[in-house]
Amino acid sequence: MPLEIYERKNSKNYWVRGWVEFEGARIAGPYRCSTGSPTKAGAEAWIAGETEYQQRRHLVGEEGAQTFSDAVLIYNANAKTAKQLLPIDREIGTTPLAKITGKLLKSLGPKLKPLASTDTWWREIVTPARAVINNAHELRGTPAIKVRQYSSNERVSQDAKRKKTSRVARTPSDRKWVAAFCDAADPHNAALLRFMFETAARIDQAISLTPTDIDPDECQVWLKAQKGHAARWVKVSKAMMAELVALPKKLTRNPLTGKLLEQRVFGYNSSTSYNNRWKTICKNAGIPYLSAHAAGRHGYFTELVVRRNVNPIDAAEAGRWSDASLPMRVYAHPETDESALREHFRTKPVQPKKSKQPKARKKKGNTDVK
Known part of the structure; x- marks a missing residue:
């Protein structure tokens, strides 16, 4: 009997029973299972798909059928x-x-x-x-x-x-840029930038912080899992912790419905909602706009490794990179003036002056000849 649809008591979905046939011969079954569809059209589509697959499997094998x-x-x-x-x-x-x-x-x-x-x-x-x-x-x-x-x-x-x-190429933030940004920003955005600059947190991790993710006693915050890395507690400076604790907590809002959502430390509901506000802050501060990733994660690694000569392995571990070679390749930005480097090849090396040796004096008088 070919596959046929039937209704089963106490089930919202249509069921199927019978066999899949090919040229009059049974090749798969027997079936007695749900199609997963509450509509007859959906159940018929399930039968058509299953029949096609089983016939293809019969002709070319399992690997060729998929x-x-x-x-x-x-x-x-x-x-x-x-x-x-x-x-x-x-x-x-x-x-x-x-x-x-x-x-x-x-x-x-x-x-x-x-x-x-x-x-x-x-x-x-x-x-x-x-x-x-x-x-x-x-x-x-x-x-x-x-x-x-x-x-x-x-x-x-x-x-x-x-x-x-x-x-x-991304431009990393530096302390001067951070200071100018924070002077022009409101407390929440200033704290958001300083937090990412200090911890190398990604923007989605940062804006996802809730009041329960802050542990003042241990001076640490809970960062959610991201990019294949597990969630974990991350230590922060005492000054950073004091700033986080002092921030008034904000209820986020659904941008479409206006419905109030959960409290967030920095007041943002999505990882892109900061953009327009940051562009305004940068314009008011008279500084170039940097994305949260460039200002935070790129700025963090360049500040520690390039400017402060911190061991790259230590900086990578604190920034939650599993391999120090990755941030060295992507996040460490050189800051040496290229023209100054070229001048090294145009500077004539200073040759040491040869010291003059005193001439040997000739002895006066005849030498004895034997």
Whole structure:
């Protein structure tokens, strides 16, 4: 009996029973399970999908039967990743996982986002697609995949096509910039900047602080997990703790509904809501605008390692980098005047003056000759 839909008592969803058949022969089943759909149309779509998959599996085997769309369905994606996967699924959804290569995934960038950088292609196309494929590998034994990063030549070529540089050097904050910003800022934004400059906290970690995340007795704050690093207590200076404790706590507000939400130490509800306020503060202070990441995390590492000669390993540990080579490569910004360095090659070396040796005096008189 082919698959058929039926209603089951005390169940909101339609159920299915029977076998999947191919040319009159049973190839999968028997089925007696829920389709997970409360509508008949949804149940019929479930049967169509399951029948197609089982027939494909019967003809080409398990690995050949699994398509990218099948892998997407068993991947637990959040809202952001699901949005990224939609255009990818439309492009390669029917492609068997066994035939998807790293070259294929990288070729999707120019098709789906022709004006984006290679970094964006990697982050929004290759990374989520690779995660879907490798998740299917763990759950169903389909082939895993490894993808090489875009090369520097590919990045430069794409930047030339879109006439825009993808990796603009960040300018880190310094103590003078921080002081000027804080003089022009309100107490909450001044404290927010000083907190990130001192602890290398990311903006999302900083704005997520609630009053219960502050421990004045131990002079520490609880930073939430981010970028693969676990949540942990982080020590702060006594002056910083006093400033945090003195701040009036603010209730955040939903920008769409106006509904009051939880209390936050710095009063922001999202990691981007600080931007406009910071631009105004920088304009009033007469200083260039720096993002929270440049002012905090970049400023933190450059201040300690470049300006104060702190051991990079110690600075990386305190800033919660697992590998000191990463912040040295990305977050430590040189501050030496390049022209001054060049002058070293134009300065004539000073040659030491040769000391004059006194001439030997000739002896007067005849020498005895034997």
